[in-house]
Amino acid sequence: MMCDECKKRPATVHITKIINGEKTLLHLCEQCAREKSIFDVSFNLEGEPFSMQKFLAGFFEPFMREFPEKSQPLSCDRCGLTFPRFSQIGRFGCSHCYEAFKGQLDPMLRRLHGKTYHVGKVPKRRGGKIRIKSEIERLKRELQEAVNAEEYERAAVLRDKIRELEQKLGRS
Known part of the structure; x- marks a missing residue:
């Protein structure tokens, strides 16, 4: 399968976007994916293992451009994690980070999932x-x-x- 963007190189990055129930498939080569800033697909081949956290953190990078850093970056009162650091590592420091970064997370979640609330399964006994x-x-x-x-x-x-x-x- 060839890249949807350049139509020259083989597609090695396959992205499925589902926004408001509408499914879009995108097949890109590494170079076009990097140029489109979807996420960084270059992995360190010098022995560093694949990290799902680093992979997922790459999804937040395009959203970071929407929130230019102020003089003091937003941080969690409880654990001290800053929003730029969260976007690098791809995980929260504590459960209070969800509230601390709510203003930045809502637009991201709305774009990624179409909703900002959970619509998945709930345990039968405790839910x-x-x-x-x-x-x-x-x-x-x-x-x-x-x-x-x-x-x-x-x-x-x-x-x-x-x-x-x-x-x-x-x-x-």
């Missing part, structure tokens, strides 16, 4: 509260859509369902 919270969030989004569309009867039904679930959540 009761998580499922209820997720359902409440979904209903709140539906409620907002109903109000925007001036569907007030539907909005009232959704409001009542939200209240019922919030009461159920408070009891458990």
Whole structure:
């Protein structure tokens, strides 16, 4: 398979983007992938093993350009990890980093996944509260859509369902 960009070299980098449910395939050679700044595909062949963290960290590099460094880079109050350092290593220092970097993460997650909230599987035995919270969030989004569309009867039904679930959540 040849590179989609230059159509000269064999494609060695295969990227599947899924944005808002729309799937796009991109097949690039190393040089075009590097030029497009998708991520750095050059691996150190001098004995350094492949690192998934370094590989994933490369995905954040294009987003870093959107957030020019201020005089003092954003950092986590708890562990001291800075956002530029996070983008280099590809992992957080502690659980508080999620909140500390929320402003930078939301646009990235929205571009990468189309959403900024979890839509995956939840454990059956221990996920009761998580499922209820997720359902409440979904209903709140539906409620907002109903109000925007001036569907007030539907909005009232959704409001009542939200209240019922919030009461159920408070009891458990």
